[in-house]
Amino acid sequence: MTNKVLLGSVSAAIFAVAAAGIGLADIRTGASLVINGEIPIVTETEPPEFLQDVFPEIYSGWVFRTDETRAMEEDDFDNPGMLYVEQGIEAFNTVMGTEGNSCASCHDAPESLANVRPTYPQWDEAHGEVQTVEMQIIECQTERMGAEPYGYDSQQMRNMASLIASVGRGQPVNVAIDGPAAETWEAGREIYYTQFGQLEMSCADCHERNYGNLIRADHLSQGQINGFPTYRLKNANVNSVHNRFRGCIRDTRGETFAVGSPEFIALELYVASRGNGLSVEGPSVRN
Numbered sequence: 001m002t003n004k005v006l007l008g009s010v011s012a013a014i015f016a017v018a019a020a021g022i023g024l025a026d027i028r029t030g031a032s033l034v035i036n037g038e039i040p041i042v043t044e045t046e047p048p049e050f051l052q053d054v055f056p057e058i059y060s061g062w063v064f065r066t067d068e069t070r071a072m073e074e075d076d077f078d079n080p081g082m083l084y085v086e087q088g089i090e091a092f093n094t095v096m097g098t099e100g101n102s103c104a105s106c107h108d109a110p111e112s113l114a115n116v117r118p119t120y121p122q123w124d125e126a127h128g129e130v131q132t133v134e135m136q137i138i139e140c141q142t143e144r145m146g147a148e149p150y151g152y153d154s155q156q157m158r159n160m161a162s163l164i165a166s167v168g169r170g171q172p173v174n175v176a177i178d179g180p181a182a183e184t185w186e187a188g189r190e191i192y193y194t195q196f197g198q199l200e201m202s203c204a205d206c207h208e209r210n211y212g213n214l215i216r217a218d219h220l221s222q223g224q225i226n227g228f229p230t231y232r233l234k235n236a237n238v239n240s241v242h243n244r245f246r247g248c249i250r251d252t253r254g255e256t257f258a259v260g261s262p263e264f265i266a267l268e269l270y271v272a273s274r275g276n277g278l279s280v281e282g283p284s285v286r287n
């Protein structure tokens with residue numbers, strides 16, 4: 001068994017590389033995902049311009065999963081994440097807060113929000129900040145409904161975020177990184193290349209330089225977020241982007257940022273932009 005990981009002895013020890021050469025060898029690229037026989041999903045495509053020297057191709061995390069896990073995403077009846085979408089639909093139509101509104105009072109059907117997941121995080125002019133989908137939901141609850149806002153990573157929030165992702169499935173991720181969002185994007189990029197924890201590893205050390213390789217019996221993906229929220233077999237629930245970021249930083253034995261923090265909002269914008277061109281796929285199914 002050779003070990004081609006050149007990250008120093010500590011971090012190298014956590015990778016188990018079975019063969020020399022690109023670890024993509026035993027990953028089946030070129031397969032296509034069509035949801036419910038009617039929503040084609042782009043799971044591999046050419047990278048956005050700023051990554052063209054980094055990757056020949058960008059891949060959805062779906063590409064790195066086993067046949068069984070992949071298949072669960074092909075039909076909504078087999079995708080356990082859709083149960084949370086149903087709970088999101090119920091909440092969408094329920095009056096909350098002192099103004100007597102439900103989400104549907106102003107947004108009609110959830111499908112009217114189909115363009116949200118592909119384009120968020122997004123600059124919000126009125127608030128002068130980049131907003132995630134979660135922040136936008138909290139804004140509507142507090143500023144327009146007189147409602148107690150969902151916790152950023154609460155079950156209710158993840159249900160609603162899953163609903164909003166589901167209606168955007170198949171659309172290309174297309175987050176803006178220029179104009180007023182540029183500063184936040186830069187901050188996110190800096191975090192992406194910062195080494196964390198005792199292992200002194202950055203996001204890039206795993207997801208840019210080692211995708212396709214095995215780490216603790218798991219195939220490393222490019223760490224894309226086009227599939228969020230993800231239904232994870234590990235905890236049998238839908239999981240937020242920020243929760244995944246936390247888990248990854250914890251795995252380096254590092255101090256992590258809080259869910260909803262400015263650091264994670266910036267990182268989310270940056271990571272989302274690395275997937276510009278892949279399809280929105282949430283709620284996806286992952287390990």
Ligand code: HEC
Pocket residue numbers: 092101102103104105106107113115116124126133136137140141144145160164
């Ligand atoms: C009283 C009317 C009203 C209610 C009720 C309301 N919203 Fe909104 N919502 C708006 C308005 C107005 C905007 C546009 C604001 C902006 O651009 O910042 C908006 C924007 C949004 C967006 C972003 C749309 C986009 O294209 O960028 C999302 C997502 C959203 N709302 C979700 C919800 C959810 C989920 C609920 C229920 C928890 C809800 N809203 C309740 C009025 C409402």
Ligand code: HEC
Pocket residue numbers: 060061062064192201202203204205206207215218219220221222223224225227230244245248249251252267271286
């Ligand atoms: C020590 C290696 C390691 C580091 C460092 C790391 N991750 Fe991960 N990450 C993993 C593993 C293992 C998985 C699960 C397999 C996969 O999907 O790649 C994962 C999964 C993910 C996923 C889920 C992908 C999907 O399709 O569901 C995202 C997003 C992600 N990481 C982002 C990040 C970000 C952002 C950072 C930096 C803050 C980071 N990771 C740092 C190992 C790492």
